Amino acid sequence: MxxxxxxxxxxxxxxxxxxxxxxxxxxxxxxxxxxxxxxxxxxxxxxxxxxxxxxxxxxxxxxxxxxxxxxxxxxxxxxxxxxxxxxxxxxxxxxxxxxxxxxxxxxxxxxxxxxxxxxxxxxxxxxxxxxxxxxxxxxxxxxxxxxxxxxxxxxxxxxxxxxxxxxxxxxxxxxxxxxxxxxxxxxxxxxxxxxxxxxxxxxxxxxxxxxxxxxxxxxxxxxxGIAIFDVTVDTLGQSVHSGMYGGPAPDAFTVLVRALATLHDDRGDVAVPGLAHDDDFPWEPVDEQRFRTDAGVRDGVPLVGSGTLAQRLFGRPAINVVGLDGPKPWASSTNVLTPHAKARISVRLAPSQDPEQARQALQKHLDAQRPWGVTPKVEFAGAGAxxxxxxxxxxxxxxxxxxxxxxxxxxxxxxxxxxxxxxxxxxxxxxxxxxxxxxxxxxxxxxxxxxxxxxxxxxxxxxxxxxxxxxxxxxxxxxxxxxxx
Ligand SMILES: [Zn+2]
CATH class of the missing domain: 3.40.630.10 (Zn peptidases)
Incomplete structure (x- = not known):
């Protein structure tokens, strides 16, 4: 060289x-x-x-x-x-x-x-x-x-x-x-x-x-960068009748949803403390209309989060649910409570974010969540800078x-x-x-x-x-x- x-x-x-x-x-x-x-x-x-x-x-x-x-x-x-x-x-x-x-x-x-x-x-x-x-x-x-x-x-x-x-x-x-x-x-x-x-x-x-x-x-x-993790909630030994047990018996899916809802704030920004933002890079601005068209965002659906589009897309974290186990598919639904629910979460990380620090921040945030007193289980599946x-x-x-x-x-x-x-x-x-x-x-x-x-x-x-x-x-x-x- x-x-x-x-x-x-x-x-x-x-x-x-x-x-x-x-x-x-x-x-x-x-x-x-x-x-x-x-x-x-x-x-x-x-x-x-x-x-x-x-x-x-x-x-x-x-x-x-x-x-x-x-x-x-x-x-x-x-x-x-x-x-x-x-x-x-x-x-x-x-x-x-x-x-x-x-x-x-x-x-x-x-x-x-x-x-x-x-x-x-x-x-x-x-x-x-x-x-x-x-x-x-x-x-x-x-x-x-x-x-x-x-x-x-x-x-x-x-x-x-x-x-x-x-x-x-x-x-x-x-x-x-x-x-x-x-x-x-x-x-x-x-x-x-x-x-x-x-x-x-x-x-x-x-x-x-x-x-x-x-x-x-x-x-x-x-x-x-990227981090992938799974959140699992187990509340019941088996599916039970929603009329006989619904109310006091916690439904695993609803508990999971409440835990996942803490990952964003009301504007749609990621609400996990400790995740990095890189806001100061000379990216070309992203045209909002073109972005909406490319992504297929429907009329009447607003874009979420704050900052410029380039900052949100390239410099800041994003968290999305990409896989889910829980209630039965809609077409075969019956009136039962869900005993077990699991979500796979995909996290995009700021370019300068150390993935290990991101993992710790996400773990800490989720460990603090106890929806209705239930503790979700968090497992990391992988990360990359x-x-x-x-x-x-x-x-x-x-x-x-x-x-x-x-x-x-x-x-x-x-x-x-x-x-x-x-x-x-x-x-x-x-x-x-x-x-x-x-x-x-x-x-x-x-x-x-x-x-x-x-x-x-x-x-x-x-x-x-x-x-x-x-x-x-x-x-x-x-x-x-x-x-x-
Ligand atoms: Zn490729």
Whole structure:
């Protein structure tokens, strides 16, 4: 590792226009590669051994990169504390240019996807890649088309555009269990005892976020963290008649609801003392109308909480019930009291929040709740830290210029992501001095994790160009002041 000191090598230099042309030439094969990956239903489920399609997709990615000349591409797993990851794709290609001080860049994506079924409301078969025109753009529909198989083929396109002039030492890490968050890789990388140079770099590029909108160059500067816990209430030995016992006998579901109701105040802000807020980051403002439309908030339903929308979405905690056991489903309801109720709670944490401190704050708050004298049981299922980029970092600033230049705009925007990528914090712990750049093709229209997920071909090409410019700049092929010459 080390900082690049190479001065541009005249006969090897590229400029933005040449890179634009090269990435355009690769666009067709890049789209075919993406279609072939979308056709593999690599849904990650926490089972052992991993689902067949996970292995198949991993092998397909390895083959794809080998066919493109990445001879070091291979499949491997990591075992940490007795648990084995799903297969990862690794590769390491050395800088092809003279000069010893080329920086090392790690590129990351994941090839596993969220579940999807046609009957959930898809217009097309989710694992049958389908192109549809969108104005003067084309979108490819299918689960994983954006999240995050687009990231894999962006990296593929960048490699193809630069390979014989690769100006950096390039490390590839593609994982297959991002969507289920098994935590093995995160734990391994965050362990101070881990020494694994497959994961060390001067710059880490995580292609797993997206622009504020199609055509609006954006770098993701913050991620929220996450904590998951369960609250269980047991009040009765069995279901009993609500007429004979209702009144004095406590219904477990109602007790649970009263405990959960203490997690927010009357405005809808999280009311758990001790959870951090990050309010001072230069995120682009979030347009309320667009937010309402994207989220499908119905007319007459107000947004909740206080602060700007960007603060609420990117910088502050959010708590939601995401799973529930309790009364019978409505259609089979009878007049009985519920003896047992359990809720799974998902907490999004401020980017700077330490997850362990969050766990303690949540535990303390819930331990103090005794609805009607009943003690709910609280169990934590997992947590992951958020991330706050060093926006003054050398490569971070290069990334801002590279993406602006790819989109032929004067400057790029910064946004946060309300979701979490715990691995980013692990990369940061392992490479505390490295810049981490988060970007990709997952703009809002991509509807990642939702029905009818899709990716814009324009975004795919533009993000490939952005990343190629970043590598060329980091490796000294393009002067760091950037732009076309
Ligand atoms: Zn993803």
């Amino acid at each position: 080390g900082q690049t000191t190479r001065t541009p090598v005249a006969d090897l230099d590229v400029d933005v226009d040449e890179l634009r042309q090269r990435t355009r030439q690769e666009a067709e094969s890049q789209r075919e590669a993406l279609k072939s990956l979308v056709g593999i239903a690599s849904v990650s489920r926490d089972v052992s051994p991993p689902p067949q399609e996970i292995g198949d997709c991993c092998d397909a990615v390895v083959q794809m990169f080998r066919d493109a000349g990445v001879s070091s591409a291979h499949r491997d797993t990591i075992t940490y504390q007795g648990r084995e990851t799903f297969p990862l794709v690794f590769a390491h290609e050395p800088c092809q240019l003279p000069g010893a001080n080329a920086p090392t860049v790690l590129i990351y994506s994941h090839y596993d996807v969220q579940p999807a079924a046609k009957q959930d409301g898809w217009d097309t078969e989710p694992f049958k890649p389908t192109e549809k025109p969108d104005g003067d753009d084309t979108r490819l529909y299918g689960r994983g088309a954006a999240d995050d198989k687009s990231g894999i083929v962006v990296h593929l396109g960048v490699w193809k555009a630069l390979q014989e002039r690769l100006p950096v030492n390039l490390k590839f890490v593609f994982e297959g269990e991002e969507e289920i968050g098994r935590g093995i890789l995160e734990g391994y990388l965050a362990d101070p005892a881990t020494e694994d140079d497959r994961f060390t770099a001067d710059l880490v590029i995580v292609a797993d976020t997206g622009n504020l909108a199609v055509g609006v160059p954006t770098v993701t500067s913050t991620l929220r 958020g991330y706050k980029a060093n926006t003054d970092g050398r490569y971070y600033r290069m990334a801002m210029r590279s993406i602006a230049s790819a989109y032929e705009q004067d400057e790029a925007k910064q946004t946060g992501q309300g979701g979490s990528i715990p691995l980013v914090d692990s990369f940061h712990k392992l490479n505390p001095d490295a810049d981490i750049v988060l970007w990709g093709c997952e703009e809002p229209k991509a509807r990642i994790h939702g029905t009818n997920e899709s990716v814009s071909y324009r975004e795919l090409s533009a993000m490939t160009l952005a990343e190629a410019i970043l590598l060329a700049t980091a490796g000294g092929l393009i002067p760091p002041t950037g732009g076309s010459r």
